[in-house]
Amino acid sequence: MDSDVDDAVEDSPPAIRVRDLTVSFGDLTVLSGVSLSVDRGTFLGLVGPNGAGKTTLLRTLRGTLAPDRGTVTLGGDDVATLSASAIGRRVASVPQETSLPFSFGVEQVVEMGRTPHLSRFDSIGSDDREAIERAMDRTDVSRFRERSIESVSGGERQRVLLARALAQETSVLLLDEPTGSLDINHAVRTLELVRELVADGKTVVAAIHDLNLAARYCDELALLSDGSIRAAGPPRQVLTASTLRDAFDARTLVTDRPGTAAPLVTALPDDGEPREDETPPHVHVVGTGSRAATVVRAIAREGFEASVGVVPAGDAAAEAAREVGADPILVPAFSEINDEAAGAARDRAAEADALVVVGLPATGNRSVVESVPETKRLVVGRSAVEGVEAPTTEAAAETGGTDGTTETAGTAGTAALDDAADVIARLETMIDRTRSGR
Numbered sequence: 001m002d003s004d005v006d007d008a009v010e011d012s013p014p015a016i017r018v019r020d021l022t023v024s025f026g027d028l029t030v031l032s033g034v035s036l037s038v039d040r041g042t043f044l045g046l047v048g049p050n051g052a053g054k055t056t057l058l059r060t061l062r063g064t065l066a067p068d069r070g071t072v073t074l075g076g077d078d079v080a081t082l083s084a085s086a087i088g089r090r091v092a093s094v095p096q097e098t099s100l101p102f103s104f105g106v107e108q109v110v111e112m113g114r115t116p117h118l119s120r121f122d123s124i125g126s127d128d129r130e131a132i133e134r135a136m137d138r139t140d141v142s143r144f145r146e147r148s149i150e151s152v153s154g155g156e157r158q159r160v161l162l163a164r165a166l167a168q169e170t171s172v173l174l175l176d177e178p179t180g181s182l183d184i185n186h187a188v189r190t191l192e193l194v195r196e197l198v199a200d201g202k203t204v205v206a207a208i209h210d211l212n213l214a215a216r217y218c219d220e221l222a223l224l225s226d227g228s229i230r231a232a233g234p235p236r237q238v239l240t241a242s243t244l245r246d247a248f249d250a251r252t253l254v255t256d257r258p259g260t261a262a263p264l265v266t267a268l269p270d271d272g273e274p275r276e277d278e279t280p281p282h283v284h285v286v287g288t289g290s291r292a293a294t295v296v297r298a299i300a301r302e303g304f305e306a307s308v309g310v311v312p313a314g315d316a317a318a319e320a321a322r323e324v325g326a327d328p329i330l331v332p333a334f335s336e337i338n339d340e341a342a343g344a345a346r347d348r349a350a351e352a353d354a355l356v357v358v359g360l361p362a363t364g365n366r367s368v369v370e371s372v373p374e375t376k377r378l379v380v381g382r383s384a385v386e387g388v389e390a391p392t393t394e395a396a397a398e399t400g401g402t403d404g405t406t407e408t409a410g411t412a413g414t415a416a417l418d419d420a421a422d423v424i425a426r427l428e429t430m431i432d433r434t435r436s437g438r
Protein backbone atom coordinates (compact mmCIF):
# COMPACT_ATOMS: atom_id res chain seq x y z
CA MET A 1 0.00 0.00 0.00
CA ASP A 2 1.15 3.45 -0.77
CA SER A 3 0.08 6.30 1.45
CA ASP A 4 1.31 8.92 -1.03
CA VAL A 5 -1.88 9.83 -2.84
CA ASP A 6 -0.81 13.10 -4.38
CA ASP A 7 0.53 11.99 -7.76
CA ALA A 8 -1.41 13.93 -10.38
CA VAL A 9 -0.45 11.90 -13.45
CA GLU A 10 0.44 8.24 -13.40
CA ASP A 11 1.44 5.73 -16.07
CA SER A 12 -0.09 2.85 -14.23
CA PRO A 13 -2.62 3.82 -11.61
CA PRO A 14 -3.04 1.52 -8.63
CA ALA A 15 -5.85 -1.04 -8.71
CA ILE A 16 -7.70 0.89 -5.99
CA ARG A 17 -7.17 4.39 -4.73
CA VAL A 18 -9.16 6.03 -1.97
CA ARG A 19 -8.73 9.70 -1.24
CA ASP A 20 -9.95 11.47 1.84
CA LEU A 21 -13.09 9.39 2.17
CA THR A 22 -15.82 10.38 4.60
CA VAL A 23 -18.99 8.29 4.92
CA SER A 24 -21.87 8.94 7.31
CA PHE A 25 -25.18 7.33 8.14
CA GLY A 26 -27.31 10.25 9.30
CA ASP A 27 -25.46 11.86 12.19
CA LEU A 28 -23.05 8.96 12.52
CA THR A 29 -19.74 9.49 10.73
CA VAL A 30 -18.45 5.99 10.07
CA LEU A 31 -15.38 6.74 7.95
CA SER A 32 -13.47 9.94 8.31
CA GLY A 33 -10.68 11.13 5.99
CA VAL A 34 -9.63 7.64 4.88
CA SER A 35 -6.94 7.52 2.19
CA LEU A 36 -5.22 4.43 0.88
CA SER A 37 -3.99 2.91 -2.31
CA VAL A 38 -3.69 -0.75 -3.23
CA ASP A 39 -1.31 -1.86 -5.97
CA ARG A 40 -2.26 -4.55 -8.48
CA GLY A 41 -1.46 -8.06 -7.31
CA THR A 42 -1.59 -7.12 -3.63
CA PHE A 43 -3.58 -8.73 -0.82
CA LEU A 44 -4.63 -6.02 1.65
CA GLY A 45 -6.25 -7.07 4.93
CA LEU A 46 -8.59 -4.68 6.73
CA VAL A 47 -8.39 -5.33 10.44
CA GLY A 48 -9.97 -3.56 13.36
CA PRO A 49 -12.62 -3.90 16.04
CA ASN A 50 -16.34 -4.44 15.46
CA GLY A 51 -17.96 -1.33 14.11
CA ALA A 52 -14.65 0.19 12.97
CA GLY A 53 -15.96 0.73 9.43
CA LYS A 54 -14.45 -2.21 7.49
CA THR A 55 -17.69 -3.28 5.79
CA THR A 56 -18.56 0.34 5.08
CA LEU A 57 -15.19 0.83 3.39
CA LEU A 58 -15.66 -2.33 1.28
CA ARG A 59 -19.13 -1.17 0.24
CA THR A 60 -17.76 2.22 -0.73
CA LEU A 61 -14.96 0.61 -2.76
CA ARG A 62 -17.47 -1.19 -4.95
CA GLY A 63 -19.66 1.87 -5.33
CA THR A 64 -22.74 0.62 -3.48
CA LEU A 65 -22.35 3.40 -0.91
CA ALA A 66 -21.75 6.97 -2.03
CA PRO A 67 -19.31 8.87 0.20
CA ASP A 68 -20.13 12.29 1.67
CA ARG A 69 -16.67 13.38 0.62
CA GLY A 70 -13.69 11.91 -1.18
CA THR A 71 -13.23 9.59 -4.14
CA VAL A 72 -12.64 5.97 -4.95
CA THR A 73 -10.89 5.12 -8.22
CA LEU A 74 -10.57 1.66 -9.75
CA GLY A 75 -7.60 1.45 -12.12
CA GLY A 76 -7.74 5.24 -12.38
CA ASP A 77 -11.51 5.52 -13.07
CA ASP A 78 -13.79 7.18 -10.56
CA VAL A 79 -16.18 4.50 -9.33
CA ALA A 80 -18.97 7.09 -9.19
CA THR A 81 -18.80 7.41 -13.00
CA LEU A 82 -18.98 3.67 -13.75
CA SER A 83 -22.20 1.75 -14.43
CA ALA A 84 -23.16 -1.15 -12.17
CA SER A 85 -22.19 -3.73 -14.79
CA ALA A 86 -18.90 -1.97 -15.56
CA ILE A 87 -18.10 -2.18 -11.84
CA GLY A 88 -19.28 -5.81 -11.87
CA ARG A 89 -16.75 -6.67 -14.57
CA ARG A 90 -13.95 -5.17 -12.48
CA VAL A 91 -14.92 -5.92 -8.88
CA ALA A 92 -16.45 -9.04 -7.33
CA SER A 93 -17.37 -9.21 -3.70
CA VAL A 94 -18.29 -11.74 -1.06
CA PRO A 95 -20.48 -10.15 1.60
CA GLN A 96 -20.33 -10.97 5.29
CA GLU A 97 -24.08 -11.65 5.42
CA THR A 98 -24.49 -14.82 3.40
CA SER A 99 -28.26 -15.24 3.43
CA LEU A 100 -29.93 -14.98 0.02
CA PRO A 101 -33.53 -13.85 -0.37
CA PHE A 102 -34.70 -16.72 -2.58
CA SER A 103 -34.09 -20.39 -2.72
CA PHE A 104 -31.65 -20.87 -5.58
CA GLY A 105 -29.63 -23.94 -6.40
CA VAL A 106 -25.91 -23.76 -5.57
CA GLU A 107 -24.93 -23.88 -9.25
CA GLN A 108 -27.44 -21.15 -10.11
CA VAL A 109 -25.88 -18.91 -7.47
CA VAL A 110 -22.43 -19.44 -8.99
CA GLU A 111 -23.88 -18.72 -12.46
CA MET A 112 -25.02 -15.32 -11.20
CA GLY A 113 -21.34 -14.34 -11.19
CA ARG A 114 -21.51 -14.20 -14.99
CA THR A 115 -24.31 -11.60 -15.05
CA PRO A 116 -22.07 -8.54 -15.62
CA HIS A 117 -20.60 -10.28 -18.67
CA LEU A 118 -23.95 -11.04 -20.31
CA SER A 119 -26.10 -8.62 -22.23
CA ARG A 120 -29.83 -8.66 -21.55
CA PHE A 121 -30.70 -11.37 -24.09
CA ASP A 122 -27.54 -13.49 -23.82
CA SER A 123 -27.68 -16.94 -22.37
CA ILE A 124 -24.72 -18.63 -20.73
CA GLY A 125 -22.11 -19.66 -23.32
CA SER A 126 -19.19 -22.06 -23.22
CA ASP A 127 -16.75 -19.44 -21.83
CA ASP A 128 -19.20 -18.70 -19.06
CA ARG A 129 -19.65 -22.41 -18.36
CA GLU A 130 -15.87 -22.87 -18.09
CA ALA A 131 -15.56 -19.95 -15.67
CA ILE A 132 -18.38 -21.41 -13.54
CA GLU A 133 -16.86 -24.91 -13.44
CA ARG A 134 -13.41 -23.53 -12.63
CA ALA A 135 -14.80 -21.40 -9.80
CA MET A 136 -16.74 -24.34 -8.31
CA ASP A 137 -13.69 -26.59 -8.47
CA ARG A 138 -11.38 -24.08 -6.84
CA THR A 139 -13.77 -23.53 -3.95
CA ASP A 140 -14.66 -27.20 -3.54
CA VAL A 141 -18.43 -26.74 -3.99
CA SER A 142 -19.02 -28.90 -7.10
CA ARG A 143 -20.11 -31.90 -5.09
CA PHE A 144 -23.18 -30.12 -3.72
CA ARG A 145 -23.96 -28.13 -6.87
CA GLU A 146 -27.46 -29.65 -7.16
CA ARG A 147 -28.52 -28.67 -3.65
CA SER A 148 -30.53 -25.63 -2.71
CA ILE A 149 -28.48 -22.78 -1.24
CA GLU A 150 -30.80 -22.85 1.78
CA SER A 151 -29.88 -26.44 2.56
CA VAL A 152 -26.10 -25.97 2.79
CA SER A 153 -24.23 -24.98 5.95
CA GLY A 154 -23.11 -21.40 6.65
CA GLY A 155 -19.50 -22.25 5.78
CA GLU A 156 -20.51 -24.02 2.56
CA ARG A 157 -22.67 -21.03 1.60
CA GLN A 158 -19.70 -18.74 2.15
CA ARG A 159 -17.68 -20.88 -0.28
CA VAL A 160 -20.53 -20.82 -2.82
CA LEU A 161 -20.49 -17.02 -2.68
CA LEU A 162 -16.73 -17.07 -3.16
CA ALA A 163 -17.30 -19.33 -6.20
CA ARG A 164 -19.82 -16.78 -7.53
CA ALA A 165 -17.21 -14.04 -7.09
CA LEU A 166 -14.53 -16.10 -8.87
CA ALA A 167 -16.91 -16.91 -11.73
CA GLN A 168 -17.22 -13.15 -12.21
CA GLU A 169 -13.54 -13.15 -13.33
CA THR A 170 -12.69 -9.67 -12.13
CA SER A 171 -9.29 -8.18 -11.42
CA VAL A 172 -10.40 -6.98 -7.96
CA LEU A 173 -11.92 -9.12 -5.25
CA LEU A 174 -13.46 -7.67 -2.07
CA LEU A 175 -14.08 -10.14 0.73
CA ASP A 176 -15.92 -9.36 3.94
CA GLU A 177 -14.83 -11.86 6.56
CA PRO A 178 -14.15 -14.62 4.01
CA THR A 179 -13.25 -17.13 6.71
CA GLY A 180 -15.78 -16.08 9.35
CA SER A 181 -17.94 -19.22 9.08
CA LEU A 182 -15.24 -21.61 7.95
CA ASP A 183 -13.58 -24.40 9.90
CA ILE A 184 -9.80 -24.00 10.20
CA ASN A 185 -9.14 -26.37 7.29
CA HIS A 186 -11.39 -24.44 4.91
CA ALA A 187 -10.23 -21.10 6.31
CA VAL A 188 -6.64 -21.94 5.47
CA ARG A 189 -7.61 -23.41 2.08
CA THR A 190 -9.59 -20.29 1.24
CA LEU A 191 -6.71 -18.00 2.15
CA GLU A 192 -4.25 -20.23 0.23
CA LEU A 193 -6.60 -19.87 -2.75
CA VAL A 194 -6.66 -16.10 -2.31
CA ARG A 195 -2.84 -16.14 -2.34
CA GLU A 196 -2.92 -18.08 -5.62
CA LEU A 197 -5.33 -15.54 -7.09
CA VAL A 198 -3.04 -12.71 -5.98
CA ALA A 199 -0.05 -14.51 -7.52
CA ASP A 200 -2.10 -14.61 -10.77
CA GLY A 201 -2.35 -10.81 -10.57
CA LYS A 202 -5.67 -10.21 -8.81
CA THR A 203 -5.95 -7.47 -6.21
CA VAL A 204 -7.74 -8.55 -3.05
CA VAL A 205 -9.04 -6.49 -0.14
CA ALA A 206 -10.49 -8.52 2.72
CA ALA A 207 -11.87 -7.63 6.14
CA ILE A 208 -10.43 -10.26 8.45
CA HIS A 209 -11.00 -10.53 12.19
CA ASP A 210 -8.41 -13.20 12.86
CA LEU A 211 -5.23 -11.14 13.21
CA ASN A 212 -2.94 -14.13 12.91
CA LEU A 213 -4.53 -15.36 9.67
CA ALA A 214 -4.43 -11.79 8.36
CA ALA A 215 -0.76 -11.44 9.28
CA ARG A 216 0.11 -14.77 7.71
CA TYR A 217 -1.64 -14.30 4.37
CA CYS A 218 -1.89 -10.58 3.63
CA ASP A 219 0.87 -8.56 2.01
CA GLU A 220 -0.27 -5.46 3.81
CA LEU A 221 -2.73 -4.53 6.53
CA ALA A 222 -4.75 -1.42 7.26
CA LEU A 223 -5.84 -1.14 10.88
CA LEU A 224 -9.15 0.72 11.11
CA SER A 225 -10.58 2.01 14.30
CA ASP A 226 -13.28 4.59 14.87
CA GLY A 227 -13.48 5.19 11.13
CA SER A 228 -9.82 6.12 10.62
CA ILE A 229 -6.76 4.21 9.54
CA ARG A 230 -4.53 3.95 12.60
CA ALA A 231 -1.69 2.07 10.93
CA ALA A 232 -1.01 0.71 7.47
CA GLY A 233 1.78 -1.31 5.91
CA PRO A 234 3.36 -4.74 6.24
CA PRO A 235 1.77 -6.85 9.03
CA ARG A 236 4.84 -6.64 11.30
CA GLN A 237 4.66 -2.87 11.19
CA VAL A 238 0.91 -2.64 11.79
CA LEU A 239 0.41 -5.28 14.46
CA THR A 240 2.21 -4.05 17.53
CA ALA A 241 1.09 -4.31 21.13
CA SER A 242 0.69 -0.56 21.20
CA THR A 243 -1.42 -0.15 18.01
CA LEU A 244 -3.57 -3.09 19.10
CA ARG A 245 -4.06 -1.63 22.55
CA ASP A 246 -5.16 1.68 21.03
CA ALA A 247 -7.45 0.12 18.41
CA PHE A 248 -8.95 -2.78 20.37
CA ASP A 249 -8.40 -1.62 23.93
CA ALA A 250 -6.90 -5.04 24.47
CA ARG A 251 -3.70 -6.38 25.89
CA THR A 252 -1.73 -8.54 23.49
CA LEU A 253 1.65 -10.11 23.19
CA VAL A 254 3.14 -9.74 19.72
CA THR A 255 6.06 -11.99 18.86
CA ASP A 256 7.74 -13.30 15.71
CA ARG A 257 6.33 -16.34 13.99
CA PRO A 258 9.34 -18.62 13.53
CA GLY A 259 10.54 -18.94 9.95
CA THR A 260 8.29 -16.17 8.60
CA ALA A 261 8.14 -12.40 8.56
CA ALA A 262 4.63 -12.51 10.05
CA PRO A 263 3.97 -11.56 13.63
CA LEU A 264 2.05 -13.76 16.03
CA VAL A 265 -0.54 -12.05 18.22
CA THR A 266 -1.60 -13.59 21.50
CA ALA A 267 -4.58 -11.95 23.17
CA LEU A 268 -4.12 -11.72 26.89
CA PRO A 269 -7.02 -11.46 29.30
CA ASP A 270 -7.60 -8.29 31.32
CA ASP A 271 -5.68 -5.06 30.96
CA GLY A 272 -2.53 -6.16 32.71
CA GLU A 273 -3.20 -4.01 35.70
CA PRO A 274 -3.99 -5.83 38.90
CA ARG A 275 -7.64 -5.40 39.80
CA GLU A 276 -8.25 -3.50 42.98
CA ASP A 277 -9.49 -6.57 44.79
CA GLU A 278 -6.76 -8.78 43.44
CA THR A 279 -3.08 -9.21 44.06
CA PRO A 280 -0.97 -9.96 40.97
CA PRO A 281 -0.69 -13.66 40.21
CA HIS A 282 2.26 -15.36 41.88
CA VAL A 283 4.10 -18.02 39.90
CA HIS A 284 6.79 -20.24 41.36
CA VAL A 285 9.37 -21.59 38.93
CA VAL A 286 11.27 -24.84 39.40
CA GLY A 287 14.02 -25.25 36.84
CA THR A 288 17.49 -24.17 35.90
CA GLY A 289 19.50 -22.74 33.07
CA SER A 290 18.60 -20.26 30.38
CA ARG A 291 15.24 -21.86 29.64
CA ALA A 292 14.04 -21.32 33.19
CA ALA A 293 15.56 -17.83 33.07
CA THR A 294 13.50 -17.01 29.97
CA VAL A 295 10.34 -18.11 31.74
CA VAL A 296 11.17 -16.08 34.86
CA ARG A 297 11.70 -12.94 32.79
CA ALA A 298 8.48 -13.47 30.81
CA ILE A 299 6.52 -13.94 34.04
CA ALA A 300 7.92 -10.73 35.49
CA ARG A 301 7.26 -8.84 32.25
CA GLU A 302 3.60 -9.76 32.54
CA GLY A 303 3.48 -8.09 35.93
CA PHE A 304 3.26 -11.40 37.79
CA GLU A 305 5.14 -12.00 41.00
CA ALA A 306 7.84 -14.61 40.42
CA SER A 307 9.62 -16.87 42.87
CA VAL A 308 12.30 -19.38 41.96
CA GLY A 309 13.88 -22.42 43.54
CA VAL A 310 15.52 -24.42 44.65
CA VAL A 311 18.25 -23.34 42.28
CA PRO A 312 22.05 -23.47 42.46
CA ALA A 313 23.80 -20.16 43.14
CA GLY A 314 25.15 -18.70 39.91
CA ASP A 315 22.58 -20.46 37.73
CA ALA A 316 21.00 -18.41 34.92
CA ALA A 317 17.57 -18.79 36.55
CA ALA A 318 18.95 -17.46 39.84
CA GLU A 319 20.41 -14.48 38.01
CA ALA A 320 17.11 -13.84 36.21
CA ALA A 321 15.26 -14.03 39.53
CA ARG A 322 17.55 -11.37 41.00
CA GLU A 323 17.14 -9.22 37.90
CA VAL A 324 13.36 -9.17 38.31
CA GLY A 325 13.50 -8.61 42.05
CA ALA A 326 12.51 -12.13 43.11
CA ASP A 327 14.69 -13.61 45.86
CA PRO A 328 15.72 -17.09 44.63
CA ILE A 329 15.86 -19.97 47.07
CA LEU A 330 19.46 -21.08 46.66
CA VAL A 331 21.87 -23.87 47.42
CA PRO A 332 25.59 -23.43 46.75
CA ALA A 333 26.73 -24.33 43.23
CA PHE A 334 27.58 -28.00 42.77
CA SER A 335 25.85 -29.07 46.00
CA GLU A 336 22.80 -31.22 46.69
CA ILE A 337 19.44 -29.62 47.47
CA ASN A 338 19.09 -29.80 51.25
CA ASP A 339 15.88 -30.24 53.28
CA GLU A 340 15.90 -26.67 54.53
CA ALA A 341 16.02 -25.19 51.01
CA ALA A 342 13.41 -27.65 49.73
CA GLY A 343 11.14 -26.74 52.67
CA ALA A 344 11.47 -23.02 51.91
CA ALA A 345 10.67 -23.68 48.24
CA ARG A 346 7.63 -25.78 49.19
CA ASP A 347 6.35 -22.88 51.30
CA ARG A 348 6.72 -20.43 48.38
CA ALA A 349 5.16 -22.89 45.95
CA ALA A 350 2.22 -23.44 48.30
CA GLU A 351 1.47 -19.70 48.32
CA ALA A 352 1.70 -19.44 44.52
CA ASP A 353 -1.23 -19.40 42.09
CA ALA A 354 0.72 -21.64 39.73
CA LEU A 355 3.93 -23.60 39.48
CA VAL A 356 5.99 -23.78 36.31
CA VAL A 357 8.32 -26.74 36.02
CA VAL A 358 10.98 -26.24 33.36
CA GLY A 359 12.45 -29.58 32.29
CA LEU A 360 12.72 -32.55 34.59
CA PRO A 361 13.12 -31.42 38.23
CA ALA A 362 16.25 -32.36 40.14
CA THR A 363 15.65 -35.07 42.76
CA GLY A 364 15.76 -32.56 45.59
CA ASN A 365 13.08 -30.43 43.91
CA ARG A 366 10.60 -33.25 43.33
CA SER A 367 8.99 -32.71 46.74
CA VAL A 368 8.48 -29.04 45.77
CA VAL A 369 6.70 -30.02 42.57
CA GLU A 370 4.63 -32.73 44.25
CA SER A 371 3.48 -30.37 47.00
CA VAL A 372 1.44 -28.43 44.42
CA PRO A 373 -1.77 -29.92 42.96
CA GLU A 374 -1.49 -30.96 39.32
CA THR A 375 -4.16 -28.47 38.32
CA LYS A 376 -1.79 -25.68 39.30
CA ARG A 377 1.28 -27.10 37.54
CA LEU A 378 2.47 -26.14 34.10
CA VAL A 379 5.25 -28.32 32.77
CA VAL A 380 7.37 -26.61 30.15
CA GLY A 381 8.92 -29.39 28.13
CA ARG A 382 12.26 -29.51 26.49
CA SER A 383 10.96 -28.32 23.14
CA ALA A 384 9.09 -25.37 24.55
CA VAL A 385 12.01 -23.09 25.34
CA GLU A 386 14.83 -25.02 23.80
CA GLY A 387 17.66 -23.29 22.03
CA VAL A 388 17.21 -19.92 23.64
CA GLU A 389 20.71 -19.03 24.58
CA ALA A 390 23.75 -20.66 26.05
CA PRO A 391 23.97 -21.01 29.84
CA THR A 392 25.54 -17.87 31.15
CA THR A 393 27.76 -19.49 33.74
CA GLU A 394 29.77 -22.62 34.24
CA ALA A 395 27.63 -23.42 37.23
CA ALA A 396 24.52 -23.36 35.10
CA ALA A 397 26.07 -25.78 32.69
CA GLU A 398 27.26 -28.07 35.47
CA THR A 399 24.37 -28.07 37.87
CA GLY A 400 21.70 -26.66 35.60
CA GLY A 401 21.27 -29.72 33.48
CA THR A 402 18.91 -31.30 35.95
CA ASP A 403 16.70 -32.56 33.16
CA GLY A 404 19.62 -34.21 31.43
CA THR A 405 19.20 -32.14 28.26
CA THR A 406 21.80 -30.01 26.58
CA GLU A 407 21.31 -26.33 25.90
CA THR A 408 21.64 -25.24 22.29
CA ALA A 409 23.64 -22.08 22.02
CA GLY A 410 22.55 -18.89 20.34
CA THR A 411 19.82 -20.06 17.98
CA ALA A 412 16.08 -19.70 17.60
CA GLY A 413 15.67 -16.75 19.94
CA THR A 414 12.39 -15.95 18.26
CA ALA A 415 11.07 -19.45 18.86
CA ALA A 416 11.86 -19.01 22.49
CA LEU A 417 9.88 -15.79 22.59
CA ASP A 418 6.89 -17.44 20.96
CA ASP A 419 7.01 -20.22 23.45
CA ALA A 420 7.32 -17.80 26.34
CA ALA A 421 4.10 -16.21 24.99
CA ASP A 422 2.48 -19.62 25.00
CA VAL A 423 3.62 -20.25 28.58
CA ILE A 424 2.13 -16.92 29.66
CA ALA A 425 -1.15 -17.55 27.83
CA ARG A 426 -1.49 -20.97 29.46
CA LEU A 427 -0.63 -19.57 32.87
CA GLU A 428 -3.28 -16.86 32.48
CA THR A 429 -5.91 -19.47 31.69
CA MET A 430 -4.81 -21.71 34.55
CA ILE A 431 -4.73 -18.88 37.08
CA ASP A 432 -8.12 -17.57 35.92
CA ARG A 433 -9.53 -21.04 36.45
CA THR A 434 -8.01 -21.63 39.87
CA ARG A 435 -8.89 -18.14 41.08
CA SER A 436 -12.49 -18.49 40.00
CA GLY A 437 -12.63 -21.99 41.56
CA ARG A 438 -13.43 -23.72 38.24
Ligand SMILES: Nc1ncnc2c1ncn2[C@@H]1O[C@H](COP(=O)(O)OP(=O)(O)OP(=O)(O)O)[C@@H](O)[C@H]1O
Residues within 6 Å of the ligand: 025, 028, 030, 048, 049, 050, 051, 052, 053, 054, 055, 056, 057, 096, 207
Ligand atom coordinates in the same frame (compact mmCIF):
# COMPACT_ATOMS: atom_id res chain seq x y z
N1 LIG B 1 -26.83 1.19 7.00
C1 LIG B 1 -26.40 1.66 8.16
N2 LIG B 1 -27.12 2.56 8.85
C2 LIG B 1 -26.68 3.06 10.03
N3 LIG B 1 -25.51 2.71 10.60
C3 LIG B 1 -24.75 1.82 9.97
C4 LIG B 1 -25.15 1.24 8.71
N4 LIG B 1 -24.19 0.39 8.32
C5 LIG B 1 -23.23 0.41 9.28
N5 LIG B 1 -23.57 1.27 10.26
C6 LIG B 1 -22.78 1.59 11.44
O1 LIG B 1 -21.48 1.97 11.00
C7 LIG B 1 -20.49 1.52 11.90
C8 LIG B 1 -19.45 0.73 11.12
O2 LIG B 1 -20.06 -0.47 10.65
P1 LIG B 1 -19.28 -1.50 9.76
O3 LIG B 1 -20.23 -2.62 9.47
O4 LIG B 1 -18.65 -0.81 8.62
O5 LIG B 1 -18.14 -1.97 10.77
P2 LIG B 1 -17.16 -3.23 10.68
O6 LIG B 1 -15.81 -2.72 10.98
O7 LIG B 1 -17.35 -3.94 9.39
O8 LIG B 1 -17.71 -4.10 11.87
P3 LIG B 1 -17.71 -5.70 12.09
O9 LIG B 1 -16.27 -6.05 12.40
O10 LIG B 1 -18.57 -5.85 13.30
O11 LIG B 1 -18.24 -6.36 10.88
C9 LIG B 1 -21.21 0.72 12.96
O12 LIG B 1 -21.40 1.54 14.06
C10 LIG B 1 -22.53 0.38 12.31
O13 LIG B 1 -23.54 0.23 13.28
